[in-house]
Amino acid sequence: MPYQIYSHTLPSATLGTQRIIKAHHFGDQGARPKVYLQAGLHADEWPGFLVLNSLIKLLKEADEKGLIQGEIIIVPVANPIGLAQNFHGYIPGRFAFSDGGGNFNRNWPQLGEKVKKRLHGEVSSDSQENVSLVRSIIAQELAELPENTELQGMKKTLLALSMDADEILDLHCSGEASMHAYVAQEFEEHFRPLLALLGAKVGLSELETGAASFDETNVSVWRTLKSDYAHLIPWGSRSLTVELRGENDICDEYAAHDAKALFDYLILRNVIAGDTPEIDDSKVVYYPLDAMDLVKAPCAGIVCYRKNIGESVEAGEVIGEVVDLMDDDVDVSRYPLVARADGVFFARVQRRLVVRGESIAKIAGREHLAFREIGNLFED
Structure with a gap:
């Protein structure tokens, strides 16, 4: 399938307003591996906007050359609700002003127990068949999520785009910081090459943070199921949160570097055809989040x-x-x-x-x- 852009309309919160989420799709729908990337879930964290804009340019070139082997979905602006919270030129986009308030990257819907209940008695000895089954059940549960408010609609949309992906990369930043990432303990070695390509020397290793953040929510179903089914249900999804330095670390040079790192990582994971990048991960160190x-x-x-x-x-x-x-x-x-x-x-x-x-x-x-x-x- 050629490169396509889809617009997802959110429920209208107030009279005369309508917000959309744009998703850029590369590769054939259903092709594997599938990777999902988004930026700006915290709407006051902007480096990822320019990084994904630069990555889309690289992917368009790869698409024209027929190099896309898997499926890639990019949402360069994940939170139009937060971006609209413009208060005299200041955008306090970390917390919602409406829908009960709260951090935009906390308390996402947890589907693990619901999926496990539907799955009962259906698990076979074929692990890949089980993965496909779980993904279909996740899709059913996502379809039943409420979208009575604009925020509910945004969360449902982003999860529907991401939860069947093999990998989910959620791009954030800190106030002032070096490049770093929050990575589930189970995925430390898997994502070590990505951190190395990005130049991150610090990885925060986490298990259960209690935050129910976007990246945790995408893998929480699999973590719940693996506690009962172990190897019968392999990881159908891996995710992490990348912190792209600080809020003001936005320039074409950084964006080009980070986009190239993400592009090379997609080659490494066989999503894009190309020469496997050389990676030196000797400087990547994981530190326990509770430390x-x-x-x-x-x-x-x-x-x-x-x-x-x-x-x-x-x-x-x-x-x-x-x-x-x-x-x-x-x-x-x-x-x-x-x-x-x-x-x-x-x-x-x-x-x-x-x-x-x-x-x-x-x-x-x-x-x-x-x-x-x-x-x-x-x-x-």
Whole structure:
């Protein structure tokens, strides 16, 4: 099938408004492997927009040359709802203003138990037949999801496009950060080449975060089923969240580099025909998510950092200070930001005016931190 663009209309939230999600399709429908990519689910995180725009150009050329072997779906703008939340030039696109509010990348529909109930008694000794069966049941469950609101419609649309894919790549970014990714423990080795191609040295290894995020939701069905059926039902889907550096790390050079990395990865996975890329993954290191220190502001004020993104830190080391502008004595108005883990300082908020108690910096550590709660590893 030649390159096609499909528009998916969301339920109209208010009189006279209508939003759409555009999906770019390459390859024959049903061809394998199938890879799904999206950007901007957090609508204030924009590097992925330009990266996927650049990747689409590469894929159009590959399509014209007949090199597409699998199926590729790209949604370059995944959250038109969040993008519309423009408040005097500022787009607070991480949280929904309507439909009960909440983080756009949390609390997605969990279908695992429903699929397992429908599957009961149908599993055979043919693992690939089982994968096809599970995918058909997932499609049935997706069709029954409600779309009474615009947000429900958006989630249903994105899941319908992605949940039968072999791989799902969800592109995000942090405030200020080095390239990194959140990867399920089961997929560390599978995605190591992708991290290497992107130049990510930090991978956060997770199991159950409790967030019910988009990438977790796409694999949660398979994780649920494998607990009962093990090898009879292999992984029918693998997903990860890629953090494309910081919010302002947007330029043609970065976009070209990252798009080429994604294109090479598609070659590696036999989705596109081409010469297999050479990969050096020796610099990719996985750190347990429950070993990640979220450094919190000890007071409200202006933050000044002593350490730079990408630098190593030691537990007890001061990585910066927050200046409390309300202190009477300016000579003692600086409060230290103290690392609680040995590791890599890889991300921080972009704002320099911070609120007391908020997490403003991230350190990837190697050892479990007692104050990190398994199943509740994301605070927002």
